[in-house]
Amino acid sequence: MEQRIHNFNAGPAALPLPVLATAQEELLNFKGSGMSVMEISHRSKWFDGILEDAVVRMKRLLGAGDNYQVLFLQGGASTQFAMAPMNLLPDGQAADYVNTGTWAKKAIQEAQILGKKANVPATSQDRNFAYIPKNVSYTPGAAYVHLTSNNTIEGTQYNGFPDTGDAPIVTDMSSDMLCRPVDISKCGLVYAGAQKNLGPAGVCIAVLRKDMLERVPKTIPTMFRYTTHAEKNSLYNTPPCWSIYIVGLVLKWLEETVGGLDKMEAQNRAKAELLYKAIDKTGFYKGTADKEDRSWMNVTFRLGSEDLEKKFVAEAEKAGLGGLKGHRSVGGCRASIYNATGLDAVEALVSFMNDFEKNNG
Numbered sequence: 001m002e003q004r005i006h007n008f009n010a011g012p013a014a015l016p017l018p019v020l021a022t023a024q025e026e027l028l029n030f031k032g033s034g035m036s037v038m039e040i041s042h043r044s045k046w047f048d049g050i051l052e053d054a055v056v057r058m059k060r061l062l063g064a065g066d067n068y069q070v071l072f073l074q075g076g077a078s079t080q081f082a083m084a085p086m087n088l089l090p091d092g093q094a095a096d097y098v099n100t101g102t103w104a105k106k107a108i109q110e111a112q113i114l115g116k117k118a119n120v121p122a123t124s125q126d127r128n129f130a131y132i133p134k135n136v137s138y139t140p141g142a143a144y145v146h147l148t149s150n151n152t153i154e155g156t157q158y159n160g161f162p163d164t165g166d167a168p169i170v171t172d173m174s175s176d177m178l179c180r181p182v183d184i185s186k187c188g189l190v191y192a193g194a195q196k197n198l199g200p201a202g203v204c205i206a207v208l209r210k211d212m213l214e215r216v217p218k219t220i221p222t223m224f225r226y227t228t229h230a231e232k233n234s235l236y237n238t239p240p241c242w243s244i245y246i247v248g249l250v251l252k253w254l255e256e257t258v259g260g261l262d263k264m265e266a267q268n269r270a271k272a273e274l275l276y277k278a279i280d281k282t283g284f285y286k287g288t289a290d291k292e293d294r295s296w297m298n299v300t301f302r303l304g305s306e307d308l309e310k311k312f313v314a315e316a317e318k319a320g321l322g323g324l325k326g327h328r329s330v331g332g333c334r335a336s337i338y339n340a341t342g343l344d345a346v347e348a349l350v351s352f353m354n355d356f357e358k359n360n361g
């Protein structure tokens with residue numbers, strides 16, 4: 001146990017310790033089945049229970065009504081970049097895509113590969129995606145507006161969804177789903193790869209408003225149709241059972257141990273404020289995102305030189321603080337402080353940062 005580090009990985013990322021402990025306890029014999037979750041049938045009563053529990057908890061945490069359906073899919077958020085336009089963007093219509101960074105760009109590219117009309121009504125590329133565009137004029141009649149709610153690589157985050165008029169929001173929440181309460185009633189689709197804030201890699205959560213299913217054409221392959229998975233309650237084919245099981249345990253932890261999303265929000269706010277305060281203190285560290293758009297989940301910052309950044313990351317690792325290197329495409333440093341990374345980890349990081357500054361400032 002004492003070998004566990006303070007984990008600031010961007011994804012796959014830290015999981016709550018009680019979740020791992022439960023998984024360990026139940027590993028060889030899940031609830032008297034005499035089997036591991038990895039060994040049971042996805043059509044068994046045991047897995048039915050796992051799936052049902054995860055769906056109910058997800059809907060409750062999101063405040064999603066009966067007009068929403070929770071799907072557990074494969075292929076990661078990256079597959080949703082294609083599935084969303086395939087299913088929800090009819091030929092001849094256009095969708096808006098706000099370009100807020102690396103992942104948003106990939107979503108745009110996939111729509112274009114499919115020959116779909118993806119308008120970009122706003123981009124923050126002019127300043128290396130350091131901000132979230134405001135007062136955007138969306139295309140009248142757009143089939144949907146695609147937003148990347150948290151930009152994992154650049155360290156920016158929407159603070160609530162903008163008013164997109166009649167166009168439903170389709171949002172990639174891979175790195176901030178369930179970090180705080182949000183109103184998803186304007187969302188036609190919320191999707192997230194689980195491996196950042198929700199669980200292990202291997203499952204992607206898609207929360208669809210049921211009216212979106214009416215748009216799905218029959219001309220796309222079966223596995224790529226939302227209707228296929230909706231009609232079979234994520235059991236059209238073999239789902240990633242183990243990953244869904246762990247997501248279910250994370251949701252249970254969120255509700256029963258943390259005490260719900262309001263409590264999670266308070267913890268995440270405290271963590272982010274503490275870390276940004278340390279960054280802003282003297283100018284030794286420089287935050288890369290505009291203050292008003294700073295992410296609570298991925299805190300990006302730079303030091304005076306690339307050599308100093310290398311030294312920072314290496315010494316931090318020796319001090320038991322892992323995963324602080326920025327994404328290879330942008331460099332710098334990044335502390336990912338998802339739900340499962342506790343205040344104690346952030347306090348340890350801030351204390352290390354203060355010492356490092358003393359010794360190198």
Ligand SMILES: *Cc1c(COP(=O)(O)O)cnc(C)c1O
Nearest residue numbers: 076077078103152172174175193
């Ligand atoms: C990590 C990430 C993705 C890609 O997720 P995969 O599950 O690896 O396909 C997409 N969008 C955002 C915002 C991400 O952080």
